[in-house]
Amino acid sequence: MTDRMSNSPLERQVIRVMAENPEDGKGAQRQRSNHLKEACRIVEAKFGLQKLSNLGAKHVAAVVALWKEAHAGKRVLENKLANLRWMVRKIGKQNLMPRSNKELGVTPGARHTRAGKIVSETTWQAIQNAVQHPVVHAQLLLARYFGMRFEETALFRPHKQIDGNRVWINRGSKGGRPRFVVIRNQHQRDALAAAARAVAGAGLGLIPPEMRTFKAWADKVYEMLRSIGVGRATDTTFHDLRRTYAVERMHEILATRGCSWEEAARVVARELGHNRTEVLDWYMTDADASVPESDEADGAAA
Numbered sequence: 413m414t415d416r417m418s419n420s421p422l423e424r425q426v427i428r429v430m431a432e433n434p435e436d437g438k439g440a441q442r443q444r445s446n447h448l449k450e451a452c453r454i455v456e457a458k459f460g461l462q463k464l465s466n467l468g469a470k471h472v473a474a475v476v477a478l479w480k481e482a483h484a485g486k487r488v489l490e491n492k493l494a495n496l497r498w499m500v501r502k503i504g505k506q507n508l509m510p511r512s513n514k515e516l517g518v519t520p521g522a523r524h525t526r527a528g529k530i531v532s533e534t535t536w537q538a539i540q541n542a543v544q545h546p547v548v549h550a551q552l553l554l555a556r557y558f559g560m561r562f563e564e565t566a567l568f569r570p571h572k573q574i575d576g577n578r579v580w581i582n583r584g585s586k587g588g589r590p591r592f593v594v595i596r597n598q599h600q601r602d603a604l605a606a607a608a609r610a611v612a613g614a615g616l617g618l619i620p621p622e623m624r625t626f627k628a629w630a631d632k633v634y635e636m637l638r639s640i641g642v643g644r645a646t647d648t649t650f651h652d653l654r655r656t657y658a659v660e661r662m663h664e665i666l667a668t669r670g671c672s673w674e675e676a677a678r679v680v681a682r683e684l685g686h687n688r689t690e691v692l693d694w695y696m697t698d699a700d701a702s703v704p705e706s707d708e709a710d711g712a713a714a
Contacts, residue, residue: 422452425464429502435588447495451475464503472500472508476516489518497687511687530656531556535648542640547618548633550610553603555650558593559657559684561586562650566629567617570608579604581685583617591685658684 426448430441455461455471475496483489493513500508510516531539536556543549551565560568563584573580575592579600582590595601612621623629634643634650642648658680665676677689 420452420456421462422456422464423449426452426499429464429499433502433588436586443491444495444498447492448499450492451496451499454478467500467503467505467508469508472496480516480518493518494687512689529647529649529652530659531648531652536653536656539640539642539648543636545636546606546610547620548636550603550607550618551633552650552653553599553606555653556657557597557599557603559654559661561654561685562630562633563626566619566626566633568607569615569617570604570611571614574604585685589685591682593683654684 427445430445430448434441436444454475455467458474459471461467461471476493479489479492483492490513493509493516497506497509500506539552540549543552551562551568554560554565554568555562558579558581560581561584564581567583568581569583573582577595578592579595580590580592582588585591593600595604607618610618619626619629623632637643637650638645642650661680661683662676665671665679666673669676674689681687681689
């Protein structure tokens with residue numbers, strides 16, 4: 413990339429938008445920057461666009477068309493569309509892109525690992541019995557019964573993120589987007605109680621105060637989990653607990669609400685922090701329908 417290109421007016425505006433919204437990890441931010449600068453070059457070359465405020469449907473359509481031609485059927489296309497969708501949302505032009513990639517004629521790219529992987533009840537019980545550390549145990553429960561990602565569980569603050577019958581998930585969430593999950597059963601209440609017992613003090617997250625960084629804690633936890641047989645080597649990962657929640661929740665909604673698959677997927681996608689329901693296709697792939705049974709919802713519906 414030349415200096416002239418990197419300093420173009422449109423790219424400078426994109427850089428400013430990203431600086432005002434420093435979301436996700438450094439790697440994700442670098443990827444987003446590269447994808448959005450590529451989009452800038454496309455609309456600058458084709459239309460001579462100089463201001464993001466003038467971005468319109470034809471500009472977005474041109475970018476999407478070129479990306480589809482270059483990356484048909486590949487995961488990179490989904491990532492590029494996700495980053496473009498992020499930008500139009502940040503500049504208040506979210507209507508320029510549909511929420512679903514299906515509406516753009518884009519089918520999900522192949523995900524070659526862990527599609528539909530869930531944790532059986534037998535394995536889940538063995539994991540719980542093997543984990544002695546109260547914080548790690550609480551993190552596992554939050555992943556299993558609320559569908560949280562690892563970082564979301566580590567940064568969870570029980571004294572601040574529980575609001576009546578809702579649990580808000582905002583720290584460590586993808587894209588910095590807050591979401592909530594309604595407390596529906598005793599498993600979830602027990603998970604929240606375990607988290608409250610594990611924190612060092614009110615207002616603090618689950619990472620022990622002696623751990624100076626999130627990465628240091630993550631490395632320690634993953635090493636601890638590998639020692640009890642939780643990791644890729646044994647075909648069971650921490651993230652599989654989130655997948656198990658997704659599959660179980662889908663079955664629960666379909667069985668109790670009498671709604672369509674798409675309607676159920678919208679609920680579960682929101683609870684997981686995904687914008688697109690297509691992700692649920694991957695979560696459900698080859699997943700055994702006989703997932704561990706949860707208590708029937710006894711709280712307000714999500």
